[in-house]
Amino acid sequence: DVKVTQSSRYLVKRTGEKVFLECVQDMDHENMFWYRQDPGLGLRLIYFSYDVKMKEKGDIPEGYSVSREKKERFSLILESASTNQTSMYLCASGLAGGETQYFGPGTRLLVL
Amino acid sequence: DQQVKQNSPSLSVQEGRISILNCDYTNSMFDYFLWYKKYPAEGPTFLISISSIKDKNEDGRFTVFLNKSAKHLSLHIVPSQPGDSAVYFCAASLPYGGATNKLIFGTGTLLAVQP
Secondary structure (H helix, E strand, C coil), X not given: CCCEEECCCEEEECXXXXXXXXXXXXXXXXXXXXXXXECCCEEEEEEEECCCCCCEECCCCCCEEEEEEECCEEEEEECCCCHXXXXXXXXXXXXXXXXXXXXXXXXXXXXX | CCCEECCCCEEEEECCCCEEEEEEECCCCCCEEEEEEEXXXXXXXXXXXXXXXXXXXXXXXXXEEEECCCCEEEEEECCCCHHHCEEEEEEEEEXXXXXXXXXXXXXXXXXXXXX
C-alpha cells in the first residue's frame, strides 16, 4: 500500500508567518505534488516535482515555494502567510510515467 | 478556463439504486481520466481510471464510461451503498513532458446515498 503522510492535520498560523508543510511518501515515487482544495474550486495544483531538486510551477504558485532535497520528501513553504491561503493542502505522489496519484490525508491550514 | 467540469454539485440516491456522476472536458490531449472519492477531513482516494483509447472500464460496483466525441465521462455505481456517500472528483491526466503527468480536477460532486 502506498503511504503518503503529511506532518500536520491542522495548523493555525498568523498573517506574515513563514509556514512549512511537510510531505513524505514511502513508495519510491519519482513525482510529488502539492494541491490546495477550496469549496467550489476542486483541487488546484500549486507545484510539483519530478526528481530531487527539480520543481515545476503548477496553476497557482504565487505566494508559495517548494523544496525537494530527498526523493521521499516534498515541502511546501508559505513565505509570508496571508488569510487567503487558508485552505486544505493536499500532497500526492506518483510513479514516473504513471497517471495515478496517491494522496496524503491533508493539512487544514487556518491563517488568522 | 475550466478544462474539467462537474456540473452537478450534489446528487442524492436511494440505497440499492444506481448513482451516475458526470464529467465533461474540453482538452483533447488528456490521455487518462480518473475518479477519486473523498471523505471529509481525508485525502482523496483513487477509485477507477480509464484510458482515452477505451470506452468502458469496470471494477466491481464501479464502471466508468468515456464518450470521446462528446468529451464526456460518467461514473456508475451499482448498487449504491450508504458508505459511498462522499465527494467524487473527476480528474484528467495531461502529459507534461518526460515522465510526468499533471492531473486537472473537476470541482467535485457530493453524493448522498439515503438508507
